Amino acid sequence: MQYRSKRVAAIHDLSGFGRSSLTVVMPLFAKMGIQVCPLPTALLSTHGAYENGTFLDLTDQMIPIMEHWESLNVEFDVIYSGFLGSDKQIDIVLDFIKKFNSNKPLVVVDPVMGDDGEVYSIIDQNIITKMVNLVKEADIITPNVTEAAVLLNREYNPVLSYEEAKKVLTELADLGPEIVVLTSIQKVGEKGRYTAIYDSKNDDFYFDQCEYIPQDYPGTGDAFTSLFIGSLLKGYSLKKSLSKSLEFIEKALKATINSGIDPRDGINLESWEIDL
Numbered sequence: 001m002q003y004r005s006k007r008v009a010a011i012h013d014l015s016g017f018g019r020s021s022l023t024v025v026m027p028l029f030a031k032m033g034i035q036v037c038p039l040p041t042a043l044l045s046t047h048g049a050y051e052n053g054t055f056l057d058l059t060d061q062m063i064p065i066m067e068h069w070e071s072l073n074v075e076f077d078v079i080y081s082g083f084l085g086s087d088k089q090i091d092i093v094l095d096f097i098k099k100f101n102s103n104k105p106l107v108v109v110d111p112v113m114g115d116d117g118e119v120y121s122i123i124d125q126n127i128i129t130k131m132v133n134l135v136k137e138a139d140i141i142t143p144n145v146t147e148a149a150v151l152l153n154r155e156y157n158p159v160l161s162y163e164e165a166k167k168v169l170t171e172l173a174d175l176g177p178e179i180v181v182l183t184s185i186q187k188v189g190e191k192g193r194y195t196a197i198y199d200s201k202n203d204d205f206y207f208d209q210c211e212y213i214p215q216d217y218p219g220t221g222d223a224f225t226s227l228f229i230g231s232l233l234k235g236y237s238l239k240k241s242l243s244k245s246l247e248f249i250e251k252a253l254k255a256t257i258n259s260g261i262d263p264r265d266g267i268n269l270e271s272w273e274i275d276l
Contacts, residue, residue, distance in 0.1 A: 006233045007035045007075070009100070011093055012082035012222070013042040019266030020047040020219035021082055025226045027269060032230040037076070039065055039096075041089055048120075049218050049264040057085065062092045066099065076105045078229055081134070082222065083112040085122055090130035097137050106232070109138040109177075110225050114146045115184070117156045136176035142225045144184040148172060159186045162196070166205055169198035179238065181228065183221060195224075195246065197238055206239045210250035215257050219266040224249055 008029055012021040022038050029036045039062060045054040079100060081093050097107055111131050113123045128150055135141050135151060145168075149156040152171055160168065165185055172180045180198045187194060187209075194209035224245050231241035255271040256263075 005033055005035045006077045007037060008078040008080055008229070009037050009039060009076045009096070009105075010080050010082075011039045011041060011084070011096070012080075013044060013085070014038070014040045015044045015047040015053075017045065018047040018050060018218060018264060019269060021222055024219040024222040024266065024269065025080075025082070028223060028226040029230055032227075032234070034230055034233060037069070037074070041083065042085055047218050047266075059086060059089055059092070062089065066092070066096055070099050074100070075103045076100055077103075077233060078106045078108060080108040080110070080225070080229060082110045082225075084127070084131075084134075087126040087130040090127065090134050094134060094137060106140065106229075107138045108140045108142070108225070108229055109134055110142045110221065111135060111147045111151060112221075113150050115144055117146055117158065119146070119150060123150075132175065135172075138177045140179040140181065140229075141172065141177045142181040142183060142221070142228070143172070144221065145182065145186075146184075148182055151175065158184070159188055161188055162205075162207060165196045165207075166198070169196060169205065170200070173198055173200040181225075181242075183224065195242060197242055199238055204238075206242055208239075208242050208246055210246040210253070213250070213253040213257060215253075215263055217253065217256060217263055217267050220249065220253070223252070223267055223269070 010025050014022040026036045040058050042058050043056040079097055084090050114120050132151055145158050148168055169180045169182055178201050182196045185194050192209055192212035194207055197206040227245035227248055228241050231244050252267045256268040259268050
């Protein structure tokens with residue numbers, strides 16, 4: 001039998017400058033020995049932290065790419081979607097999941113819709129409704145607390161006790177995914193943020209966090225989810241995958257802030273070896 005590495009279909013946007021989305025996802029998976037097959041949703045000169053960037057919508061290319069892969073009988077171990085700029089793109093991802101389901105790949109949805117209590121300007125009710133439908137088809141979802149509030153149509157509250165986080169996690173699991181990873185949760189009375197996981201199949205909860213870093217960097221969520229998926233593909237448990245991913249994020253953030261680079265450029269991934 002011919003050997004092949006694990007393979008991920010990464011359905012994200014591509015920015016020419018600034019580490020985010022595919023420019024984070026691809027090198028991290030490659031370093032972990034995992035092949036990435038990118039299905040770009042848009043081509044941007046820079047990610048959204050920079051003003052006056054160019055934007056090319058690639059929706060009309062997504063279906064031909066998908067159909068060509070289908071004709072080649074390509075199989076994926078993971079289907080991983082990130083930012084989707086329209087309800088039509090979400091429909092395409094839903095179709096992608098159906099077409100490439102023969103070997104039962106792990107479906108991971110990062111429902112990118114906002115952060116810090118604000119929904120991105122491009123996100124409308126049609127996208128939110130379709131995103132809920134996409135979440136129903138996922139095995140794993142990785143929303144932040146803003147996106148969780150949007151998916152559940154509830155008031156945004158970034159400060160959650162463990163018991164409050166458990167309630168949000170179980171409500172998200174009720175939408176359909178087996179595993180929910182909730183990020184960017186603020187601890188009561190503390191500056192730091194923690195990440196929580198709910199494994200609905202086994203009714204298990206896990207909580208972990210990295211050291212508080214007083215600076216936000218684009219692409220951090222993309223890096224975390226990619227590392228988390230890669231850890232699972234390598235056979236680590238949910239708990240171990242969470243701790244290893246956060247450990248890398250902490251080291252990378254410290255290296256980035258110490259380097260003094262423009263925070264808009266994202267995490268300085270080139271500074272660190274990945275040990276997974």
